Amino acid sequence: MRSSSRVALVGTVLASVLCLVHGNTLGGSEDGVKYDFPNDFMFGVSTAAFQIEGGWNADGKGESMWDTYLHEHPEYTPDHANGDVAADSYHKYKEDIEMIKELNVKYYRFSLSWPRILPYGTDNYINKPGATYYRKLIEELRMANITPVVTLFHWDLPTPLMDLGGWSNRKMVDYFVDYARVAFDLYGDVVKIWTTINEPHQHCYNGYGSDYFVPAIVSNGVGEYLCAHYILLAHAEAYRLYEREYKPHQHGRVGITLDAFWGEPRNSSNANDIEAAERYNQFHLGLYAHPIYSKKGDYPDIVRMRIDSISAYQNFTRSRLPSFTEDEIHKLKGSSDFFGLNHYTTFLMSSSLMEDAWRVPSMDHDTGVKLEQNSYWPKPGAEWFTVYPPGFRKLFNWIKNEYGNDIPIIVTENGMCDFGGRKDYDRVQYYNQYLHQMWLAINKDKCNIEGYFAWTLMDDFEWKDGYTVKFGLYEVDFDSPERTRRKKLSAINYSNIAKTKQIDFNFIKPHLLKYNMNAIF
Numbered sequence: 001m002r003s004s005s006r007v008a009l010v011g012t013v014l015a016s017v018l019c020l021v022h023g024n025t026l027g028g029s030e031d032g033v034k035y036d037f038p039n040d041f042m043f044g045v046s047t048a049a050f051q052i053e054g055g056w057n058a059d060g061k062g063e064s065m066w067d068t069y070l071h072e073h074p075e076y077t078p079d080h081a082n083g084d085v086a087a088d089s090y091h092k093y094k095e096d097i098e099m100i101k102e103l104n105v106k107y108y109r110f111s112l113s114w115p116r117i118l119p120y121g122t123d124n125y126i127n128k129p130g131a132t133y134y135r136k137l138i139e140e141l142r143m144a145n146i147t148p149v150v151t152l153f154h155w156d157l158p159t160p161l162m163d164l165g166g167w168s169n170r171k172m173v174d175y176f177v178d179y180a181r182v183a184f185d186l187y188g189d190v191v192k193i194w195t196t197i198n199e200p201h202q203h204c205y206n207g208y209g210s211d212y213f214v215p216a217i218v219s220n221g222v223g224e225y226l227c228a229h230y231i232l233l234a235h236a237e238a239y240r241l242y243e244r245e246y247k248p249h250q251h252g253r254v255g256i257t258l259d260a261f262w263g264e265p266r267n268s269s270n271a272n273d274i275e276a277a278e279r280y281n282q283f284h285l286g287l288y289a290h291p292i293y294s295k296k297g298d299y300p301d302i303v304r305m306r307i308d309s310i311s312a313y314q315n316f317t318r319s320r321l322p323s324f325t326e327d328e329i330h331k332l333k334g335s336s337d338f339f340g341l342n343h344y345t346t347f348l349m350s351s352s353l354m355e356d357a358w359r360v361p362s363m364d365h366d367t368g369v370k371l372e373q374n375s376y377w378p379k380p381g382a383e384w385f386t387v388y389p390p391g392f393r394k395l396f397n398w399i400k401n402e403y404g405n406d407i408p409i410i411v412t413e414n415g416m417c418d419f420g421g422r423k424d425y426d427r428v429q430y431y432n433q434y435l436h437q438m439w440l441a442i443n444k445d446k447c448n449i450e451g452y453f454a455w456t457l458m459d460d461f462e463w464k465d466g467y468t469v470k471f472g473l474y475e476v477d478f479d480s481p482e483r484t485r486r487k488k489l490s491a492i493n494y495s496n497i498a499k500t501k502q503i504d505f506n507f508i509k510p511h512l513l514k515y516n517m518n519a520i521f
Helices: 004-021 065-072 089-102 128-143 172-187 200-207 223-250 271-293 301-313 326-332 363-367 390-403 425-443 489-500
Strands: 042-046 107-111 147-153 193-198 253-259 262-265 339-342 346-351 369-372 409-413 449-455 474-476 485-487
Touching (some): 089 489, 107 193, 172 193, 172 223, 200 223, 223 326, 253 409, 262 271, 262 390, 271 346, 271 363, 271 369, 271 390, 425 449
Parallel strands (some): 042 449, 262 346
Antiparallel strands (some): 346 369
């Protein structure tokens, strides 16, 4: 007899198949419209060093804070996993490039491991084998006609700098600029698109305001704002360094990658819910975007006002949100050549004075917004993740309305998690639906979007979830010493999109004819 969970799983798969067969794509069905993108539209794929490289102490690499923390706290992930080997891309990068070529994308976004290049975090010693590894990777990409897009910091801070307090220490601004200079010197002749920092909100909110991410400082209501403040200053200083000393002869572009869940009012007819959703968007995206992309600069007024007033009510001598000087506001304004955007999911928003899970003080309490999931939206993987494609389009329009349309948006990450399997019909549907919403934003709403990077090339170490959830277009066998990679159905679909510059909602149907339910169950 089948268990109820087994029957439910079969039902979920059948529902996905039926949706695909009948072209149910939330408005993107077979309606005769050609959903194509310009020939020069950037299609790419993204990864991050700590999540795929492994080689945690190979060839002189220093420890990152994630190495240190996971070795000391193996219970942090549900599978007691770490990044010591991960997908072993440090040794298998040429295989990675072959996979990228199969995807027909012309752009590959990856991050440098700060401690692989600067083992002590500081620029007084450059680890030559680490520096050479990335040079070889970049040169191999260029020979394959793939443009490297390089992120300087994707969360793997060198442990010696974390021991100084990490991003809660003002000195980190100087150390980051030193590191950026090393990277521009090493690779600026062949790298023409840079992002300084990946998802500062997730890093600060979850790592300095709680223990959900490393460094797990739990300085709620203070640490996340110090982290945000100094990361923004570090970005601005690195951008101005490139602008002043490197751009005149290297001719590259530098941006930052911000993340945003879309905040959807729980009740679209309720003024309080509408206000709550806007407040959430300002606290969780505007906090980082407004100083860079707005005409006024500085933090959003609602963010400054609420944190200042709540801090005073809580008897703090000064606001828990630091203030920029006039010079810092000027340096931050316009300090990005594009708007790097990571987006995965949407939450329903309603106003709240206090929730059981909130700490006081904290960003949650300062924001005063309750987050919920819509039970009707699919949840194919991690607990935090639901599928609501229209949120993607709404987010593009929010950015356009808030900051104008002059700065182009590059979607530096978008993708779906599940629990594994190569016949990933849900992921195929996710990409088609979200790309359709992006197409509508470009063609109907005239949003200035110039590129899209799928997350991620292959299954990887997914931070708090370890290896239990999968985002990859390629499957990785983490039980195999060879870390064998195999193409998923979504890789074939995305490869076709990148090659044709067109969403083909019928692409999946020939594969459905071969779909053998008995072979799966």
